[in-house]
Amino acid sequence: MATRDPYSVLGVSRSASADDIKKAYRKLAKLHHPDLKPGDSANEERFKEISAAYTLLSDAEKRARYDRGEIDPSGQERHAGFGPRGRTSRGRAYSGTADDSAFNGGGGDDWFSDLFGGGRRRPGTAGAGAGGGSAGPKVRGSDISYSVTVPFIEAAAGAKRRINLSNGKSIDVAIPPGTENETKLRLKGQGLPGMGGMPDGDAIVEVHVEQHPYFTRQDSDIHVELPITLNEAVLGATIHVPTISGKVAVKVPAGANTGSVLRLRGKGVMNQATKQPGDQYVKLKVVLPDPPDAELVKFVEQWAKTRSYDVRKKAGLE
Known part of the structure; x- marks a missing residue:
């Protein structure tokens, strides 16, 4: 099969920068690395083609010679009189394939090592014997x-x-x-x-x-809104409060109001950095009887005739 244009193999334009070429190669090499599809000969050949294309285009001198038409996509000389193992214009021995030329004294960078983190290896090999190499590439397994x-x-x-x-x-x-x-x-x-x-x-x-129906978390602290009855708020009471480790007895002080917050030390979640638990904050919410209690309504009516207090003015809402 004829060797394809290396720009087409990597999917880049002829004006692509060296960085663009490297990025395109990395993306394709990671998709087609033989280790990801063991035994897939077609994928292995595709990986070799990608590696050969990058080997040619990543070498500024070879890329320039290819662009001028002096060498073909496989790296072979196009000039008359130059065989598959002829000499370049500088008189150096030049291999018949781009895959070989990168390791024939050319002094190129360790592009394969840079990609996979291992030592220098012939690109396109999947192990001993693949592509003619005696050792496969050093590649850390993917996550x-x-x-x-x-x-x-x-x-x-x-x-x-x-x-x-x-x-x-x-x-x-x-x-x-x-x-x-x-x-x-x-x-x-x-x-x-x-x-x-x-x-x-x-x-x-x-x-x-998963979200919880009534617990919320802020850092290592747990927050929960807890309904209490009118008599518990007015008179005070000992009630059972749910925590992430089970219910605990908590004393509600007499005269507690909606918005009052009780702090339960050490009832939050474990802080992995400090290895100390957070706290739980219990926000009280006074709830009237539902449906309304007739006797309570009558009592409040009588109470309000001689006693009153302005909650909105104190809150600055009047």
Whole structure:
């Protein structure tokens, strides 16, 4: 099959900058790396074609010679009298393919190492024997993303969730106490396998925390609005308040009002940085009987004849 125009292979224009060419190559190489599709010969050939195109275009001198028509897409000389292993205008030995020329004393940069983080290797090889090389590229395995959803209380207290990995394994993931929504947990070595002795990738687990019907969270503190009766507000009372760890007895002081806040120390969620729990804030809300109590209405009518107080003026609303 004839070698295609390297610009077309990488999907860039002839005026593309060196940075544009590198970005296009990185994108394509990561999509078509043989490690992602083992045994796919067509994909391996595509990867070799991409690598050869980048090898030619990433070398400023070779790119210029290609643009002038002095060499073809495979790197072979176009001038008459020059064979597949002829000499360039500077008299240096020049290989018959762009893939070989990058490693034939040309002194180019370690573009493959720069992409995958390993040592210099012949591009387009997927392991020993692929493309004629004796060793495959050093490539760290890719990370894989997963997501789990946990209830509010479980995220606050800590929990475990089992996930099925792409390699068929199932593992239990520990959700630390105090985990916030969209927290990302990294599981070392649970991603795609590495190549050439490089480490495997990681599994990145994003935790989604469900909303709670009455608890809300601000940093490490828990907030809740708690209804109380008129008599509890006027006379005071000991009531049971829900927390993320269960109900606790709390004393409502006599004369409590809507908007009054009680603080429960240490009843928030664990702060992973300080390893100390936050607090819970209980905002009181006085609720009248529903339906209205006739005897209470009669009492208030009589009470209001001799006693009154202006709540709006005090709040600056009059």
